Amino acid sequence: xxxxxxxxxxxxxxxxxxxxxxxxYMCEVPEGMTVLEALLKIADEQDxxxxxxxxxxxxxxxxxxxxxxxFSKLACNTQVIPEFKKAGEMLxxxxxxxxxxxxLIVDFVPFxxxxxxxxxxxxxAEGESAPAVTPEDEERVDRSQRCIMCGCCNxxxxxxxxxxxxxxxxxxxKAWRIVGDVREGNARRRLHRLSEEHGMWDCVRCVxxxxxxxxxxxxxxAIEELRSSAMKEGITDNPGAKHVEAMRDxxxxxxxxxxxxxxxxxxxxxxxxxxxxFGLRMEKHGKLPRPHIFAQIEELDExxxxxxxxxxxxxxxxxxxxxxxKGW
Amino acid sequence: MVxxxxxxxxxxxxxxxxxxxxxxxxxxAAIVSKIYPVRxxxxxxxxxxxxxxxxxxxxxxxxFDTVKGSDYLGDQDAIELxxxxxxxxxxxxxxxxxxxxxxxxGRIAQRPFGGAGYPRTCYLADRTGHALxxxxxxxxxxxxVVLYDEWHVVKVVVEDGTARGxxxxxxxxxxxHRLHSKAVLIATGGYGRVFRTTxxxxxxxxxxxxxxxxAGAELMDMEFVQFHPTVLKRTGILMTEGCRGEGGYxxxxxxxxxxxxxxxxxxxxxxxxxxxxxxxxxxxxxxxVDGCVLLDLRHLGADKINxxxxxxxxxxxxxxGVDPVEKPIPVKPGAHYSMGGIRTDFDGATTVPGLYAxxxxxxxxxxxxxxxxxxxxxxxxxxxxxxxxxVSNFSESNGLLPFPATALKEAAFEVADxxxxxxxxxxxxxxxxxxxxxxxxSGIFRDRTRLTDGLRxxxxxxxxxxxxxxxxxxxxxxxxxxxxIELAQMLKISEAILLGAVERxxxxxxxxxxxxxxxxxxxxxxxTLVSLKDGEMKLGYKAVTVTKFQPQExxx
Numbered sequence: 001x002x003x004x005x006x007x008x009x010x011x012x013x014x015x016x017x018x019x020x021x022x023x024x025y026m027c028e029v030p031e032g033m034t035v036l037e038a039l040l041k042i043a044d045e046q047d048x049x050x051x052x053x054x055x056x057x058x059x060x061x062x063x064x065x066x067x068x069x070x071f072s073k074l075a076c077n078t079q080v081i082p083e084f085k086k087a088g089e090m091l092x093x094x095x096x097x098x099x100x101x102x103x104l105i106v107d108f109v110p111f112x113x114x115x116x117x118x119x120x121x122x123x124x125a126e127g128e129s130a131p132a133v134t135p136e137d138e139e140r141v142d143r144s145q146r147c148i149m150c151g152c153c154n155x156x157x158x159x160x161x162x163x164x165x166x167x168x169x170x171x172x173x174k175a176w177r178i179v180g181d182v183r184e185g186n187a188r189r190r191l192h193r194l195s196e197e198h199g200m201w202d203c204v205r206c207v208x209x210x211x212x213x214x215x216x217x218x219x220x221x222a223i224e225e226l227r228s229s230a231m232k233e234g235i236t237d238n239p240g241a242k243h244v245e246a247m248r249d250x251x252x253x254x255x256x257x258x259x260x261x262x263x264x265x266x267x268x269x270x271x272x273x274x275x276x277x278f279g280l281r282m283e284k285h286g287k288l289p290r291p292h293i294f295a296q297i298e299e300l301d302e303x304x305x306x307x308x309x310x311x312x313x314x315x316x317x318x319x320x321x322x323x324x325x326k327g328w
Numbered sequence: 329m330v331x332x333x334x335x336x337x338x339x340x341x342x343x344x345x346x347x348x349x350x351x352x353x354x355x356x357a358a359i360v361s362k363i364y365p366v367r368x369x370x371x372x373x374x375x376x377x378x379x380x381x382x383x384x385x386x387x388x389x390x391x392f393d394t395v396k397g398s399d400y401l402g403d404q405d406a407i408e409l410x411x412x413x414x415x416x417x418x419x420x421x422x423x424x425x426x427x428x429x430x431x432x433x434g435r436i437a438q439r440p441f442g443g444a445g446y447p448r449t450c451y452l453a454d455r456t457g458h459a460l461x462x463x464x465x466x467x468x469x470x471x472x473v474v475l476y477d478e479w480h481v482v483k484v485v486v487e488d489g490t491a492r493g494x495x496x497x498x499x500x501x502x503x504x505h506r507l508h509s510k511a512v513l514i515a516t517g518g519y520g521r522v523f524r525t526t527x528x529x530x531x532x533x534x535x536x537x538x539x540x541x542x543a544g545a546e547l548m549d550m551e552f553v554q555f556h557p558t559v560l561k562r563t564g565i566l567m568t569e570g571c572r573g574e575g576g577y578x579x580x581x582x583x584x585x586x587x588x589x590x591x592x593x594x595x596x597x598x599x600x601x602x603x604x605x606x607x608x609x610x611x612x613x614x615x616x617v618d619g620c621v622l623l624d625l626r627h628l629g630a631d632k633i634n635x636x637x638x639x640x641x642x643x644x645x646x647x648x649g650v651d652p653v654e655k656p657i658p659v660k661p662g663a664h665y666s667m668g669g670i671r672t673d674f675d676g677a678t679t680v681p682g683l684y685a686x687x688x689x690x691x692x693x694x695x696x697x698x699x700x701x702x703x704x705x706x707x708x709x710x711x712x713x714x715x716x717x718x719v720s721n722f723s724e725s726n727g728l729l730p731f732p733a734t735a736l737k738e739a740a741f742e743v744a745d746x747x748x749x750x751x752x753x754x755x756x757x758x759x760x761x762x763x764x765x766x767x768x769x770s771g772i773f774r775d776r777t778r779l780t781d782g783l784r785x786x787x788x789x790x791x792x793x794x795x796x797x798x799x800x801x802x803x804x805x806x807x808x809x810x811x812x813i814e815l816a817q818m819l820k821i822s823e824a825i826l827l828g829a830v831e832r833x834x835x836x837x838x839x840x841x842x843x844x845x846x847x848x849x850x851x852x853x854x855x856t857l858v859s860l861k862d863g864e865m866k867l868g869y870k871a872v873t874v875t876k877f878q879p880q881e882x883x884x
Contacts, residue, residue, distance in 0.1 A: 121466035122425035
C-alpha cells in the first residue's frame with residue numbers, strides 16, 4: 001500500500017527555509033510496517049536529511065516518541081496501516097510541549113532537568129537495616145517503574161502546556177517510584193518538596209498522561225498516590241491540600257460540594273480578594289458557582305457513616321505499617 | 329577543550345557502572361555517548377542476571393555452567409571472578425534501588441535459563457535490563473556524573489603509546505570537541521547491526537571496538553557471534569530466553585518438540601548455540617514454518633504469561649500480530665551478542681596504557697565461544713565495576729599528559745574528507761549490502777568457501793566505502809554523517825569477524841564450520857587476536873586459561 005507521509009520539517013539554520021514546514025513523502029508500506037520503519041525507509045531511500053531519534057525499535061528505549069496525527073506515540077510501536085485507516089492521514093510532527101531542534105528532534109534537556117529535580121534515587125534511612133521487599137511492596141511501585149522516559153505524557157500534559165515550570169507527569173511518576181519504595185528513608189522530605197508550587201498539586205487531573213503512556217505507567221495514579229501520601233503525612237499547608245480538605249469538609253458538613261466556598265478555603269481570605277477580577281470574568285460567562293440556599297442534603301447521617309468507616313480503615317492501615325516497621 | 333580525569337565512551341550498564349565507581353573514588357569522570365544513557369541497549373535485556381544466591385547452589389556450579397557454555401574457550405580465572413562476585417553485585421543493585429521479582433517468601437526469585445544446571449537467573453518480570461539501566465541512571469544523577477550526550481566519539485587520542493582523551497562530534501551542532509583525560513574507558517556495547525537480522529538496537533554499531541583497533545588495542549575472539557534462537561522474523565526483535573525458562577516449547581511444522589533430538593536431557597533449555605543450530609537445521613531440512621519455527625507459550629496460560637512475560641506478550645502482539653496466549657509465535661535465530669571484543673585484563677585494561685574497556689565491547693574473556701543467557705548483564709555489572717576501579721587507579725597514579733596539538737585538526741580533516749565529496753555511493757545502501765554479506769557468509773553454518781567469498785565481497789565494499797558521498801550537507805543532527813562514521817567501524821569489525829572465522833578450522837560454540845564439524849582442543853584451545861598494523865589486520869593467538877575444569881565433550 002502506498003501511503004503519503006506528511007512530515008513536519010524544521011532546520012533553524014537553513015537559510016532558505018528556517019521556519020517549520022510540512023514535506024510529503026510517498027512510501028510503500030507492507031502489512032505490519034511501523035512508523036519508525038517507514039521513517040527509516042524514507043531516510044535511507046528518499047531523504048537522508050530527515051532527522052529523528054531512534055534506537056531499540058522495540059518500545060523500551062524511549063527514543064522515538066513523536067506526534068502521529070496529533071497524538072504522542074512511539075514511532076516504533078505504531079503500525080502504519082491501522083493508524084492510517086483510523087486517522088485517514090499520516091501526519092508526523094515533533095512532540096508537543098517540547099521545543100523542536102531539528103525536524104522531529106526536540107529539546108529534551110528540560111525533561112532531564114525535571115527528572116533530576118525529584119532526586120530520582122533511593123535514599124535509605126541512615127543506620128536502619130533495609131526492610132525486605134515483599135511482592136506487595138513491589139506491586140505498589142511496579143507501574144511507575146515501567147517508565148521508559150519517552151516524554152509522551154509530558155507532551156500531552158495540559159498543565160505543562162500553560163506552565164513550563166510544572167514538574168510534569170514523567171518526573172512525578174519517578175518520584176512515586178522512590179517515595180512508594182518501602183526502603184525509602186526520606187519520603188516525608190520528598191513529599192514536602194513535591195507540594196511546593198509547580199509541583200504535584202499543579203496537575204489538573206486531565207488523565208492525558210495515563211491515556212497516552214505507551215507503557216501503562218499511569219502517571220496520574222502515581223500523582224494521586226503522592227498526594228494521598230502527603231496528606232497522610234499531614235503536609236497540608238499548601239493550596240492543593242487545602243482544596244482537598246475543603247472538599248472533604250464541605251461534603252462532611254453538607255453532604256455535597258459547596259463550590260462557592262472553595263476559593264476562600266483553598267486560598268484564604270486575602271488571596272481570594274485577588275481572584276475577584278477572575279470571578280467577574282467567570283460571572284460574565286455564566287460560570288460563577290452560586291452558594292446553595294439549602295446547603296445540607298437530607299440523609300447526611302449516611303455520609304457520616306462513610307466518613308467514619310474510611311477513618312477507621314485509615315487508622316488500621318497506619319497501625320499495620322507501624323507494626324511492620326517495628327519488625328524491621 | 330574540556331578536561332576530566334576519566335572519559336567513558338558509552339552510557340550503557342557497564343559505562344555507567346564504571347562512572348559511578350570512579351565517582352565514588354572521588355574522581356571526575358565524564359560519559360560521552362551518542363545517545364542519552366537510558367536509551368542504551370542494555371535497556372532491552374529481558375530475561376535476567378545470573379548469581380548463585382541460594383545455599384543449594386554455588387559459585388563453582390555457576391562457573392562450571394559458564395565454562396561448559398563457553399565450549400571451554402572462556403578463561404577460567406576470569407569466569408571464577410565473575411561467578412564469585414555475582415552475589416555481591418546483586419545485593420548492591422538492590423541497595424542502589426533495584427527491586428528484583430520476589431518468590432512467595434519474599435526472597436529474590438530465580439528462574440531457569442539455558443545451559444544452567446540450576447535456576448539462578450534473577451529478574452524483574454521480562455524487563456531486567458530496563459530496571460537495572462534505570463537504577464544505574466538514578467545513581468549517575470546522584471553522583472552528578474558529567475554527561476556529553478548525543479556526542480559521538482570519532483577518535484581515541486593516543487600519543488607515545490598512551491591514551492590522552494578523545495575527539496567527539498557534537499551531533500546537535502556538528503562541532504568537533506577535544507576531551508582531555510588521564511584515561512579513557514570504552515563501553516560501547518555490541519555490533520549486532522553488522523548483521524541484517526539482529527536483536528540489537530539501531531545504535532549497536534560496535535563503535536568502540538573500531539576505536540580500540542585504531543588506537544592500537546587488540547580485538548579477541550571476534551569470530552564468535554551469538555545467534556539468539558528466538559527472535560521475531562521480520563524485525564529481529566528479541567523474545568527472551570525466559571520464555572523457555574518459564575516452560576515454553578519450540579515446535580517445528582509437524583508440531584514436534586524437535587529439541588528432544590538435539591538435546592534430549594534439557595531440550596529447549598540447551599545453550600543458545602545448540603538451539604539456534606537445531607532451529608536452522610529444522611528450517612533448512614524443510615520442517616520450518618515460513619522460514620521460522622514456533623515458540624509455543626499457550627500451555628503456560630494467560631495468567632503466567634501476564635505475570636512473568638508481559639512485555640513479550642505485547643511485543644508479539646504489536647510486532648508480529650500474534651497473541652502468545654492464543655497462538656505460537658514464529659521465531660528464528662538472529663545475531664544477538666558479541667562474545668569477542670576488545671581484549672582486556674580483569675580490571676578492564678587493554679594493551680594500550682590508559683585505555684580501558686568493559687561490557688559487551690570488551691573480551692575478558694568470560695563467554696568464550698558461547699555466552700549463557702543471564703551472564704551478559706552480570707558481566708556488564710561485575711566488569712563495569714572492576715574496570716571503574718581499574719581506570720580510577722590508573723588515573724590516580726598517572727598525571728595528565730599533554731594532548732597532542734594536531735589531534736583535532738586531523739580529526740576535522742578526516743570528517744571533512746567525508747563531507748566534501750560531491751558524488752558517490754549512498755552510505756545507507758552500502759550498509760545494507762554489508763549486512764547482507766555478513767548474514768549470508770558469516771551466519772550459523774560456515775565453511776571456508778562461504779567465508780572467503782564473504783571476505784572478498786566485504787573488502788570490495790570497504791574499497792567502495794572510500795567513495796561514499798553525503799546527501800545531507802547540514803551541521804545540525806546530520807544523521808547521515810553519523811552513519812558513515814559508524815559504517816567505517818562496522819566494516820572493520822566485519823573484517824575481523826570473517827578473518828578469525830576463516831582461520832579457525834574447528835567448530836566450537838557459536839562458530840560452526842561444516843567443513844570442520846568437530847571441536848579441536850589439540851590445536852584450538854586458543855583465543856584469536858586481531859590488531860591493526862599500517863591499516864592492515866593482523867592475526868595472532870593466545871592460550872586459553874584452564875584452572876578447574878578440563879575440556880570434555882559438551883552435551884545438553
